[in-house]
Amino acid sequence: MNRNATILIADDDDDDRYLLQSVLDDCNLLNPTVFVGDGLELLEYIRTDNNDASVGLIILDLNMPRMDGREVLKVLKTEPKLRKIPVVVLTTSKSEKDVNQCYALGANCYISKPSSFDVFNDTILTLVKFWINLTHLPIKPEPFKAFY
Template sequence: MTKKKNSITILVAEDDPDDRLLVREALEDIRLCNQLNFVADGRELIDFLRAKGDYADRAGQPLPSILLLDLNMPRMDGREALKIIKTDPALRQLPVVVLTTSKAEEDIYRTYDLGVNSFITKPVTFVALASMMAILTSY
């Protein structure tokens, strides 16, 4: 008998279409049943979380179970979005995992100071990404 995995809602803030596809495929690979949403930049992320603008139809819906946040995005980067999220009483409890190509110590320290739950450098192989996704879904 196969054990059914819990359904979670994952929000991914990522501007790179290739990285979006890899995340989607990695989650499918580990057979996680979930709702997956993508936003392309920090402004879109904040609108999604606050149910504003193009996301006004989300009003009254729960927050995602977890946010995977890229730091280097256009319009509003992940650092600025993280600061807004962690200072907003309605959003600050949302688990946030930075998933980025950055290995800069400054980014690591700064994001932890802002309240990020984890900082992960994007894996270079698909197998490593799928393994990481399996671990992240335990948040």
């Protein structure tokens, strides 16, 4: 992973995007974050100007217009150039069917969005600590920048 590895977040809900950005700002995260509103925008971003080389983590909502998260997972995990990018599904769905389907499609993690702000905040902090500070990801040799 290069030192400027991007966290790519696909979510169509403005409130959820605002909350995510607020929590990430509070983390003093040094990695850039990019928000897209649906799966087509995600694929367009990741395939444009060699952006796939700089994306280190994808946070993916399931229910979005035009192309939903399930369809995005199918594409990402079948393309050799993209399949190693970790994908965390972050969605309101708690459906066992959705959980099983996402893991079958290659999701690395499935998290249901908490309804309270405090729990949402803690969940995102834990997600960031795990994926950014603790894991060794296979895409590039350089790690994410740490935050404290």
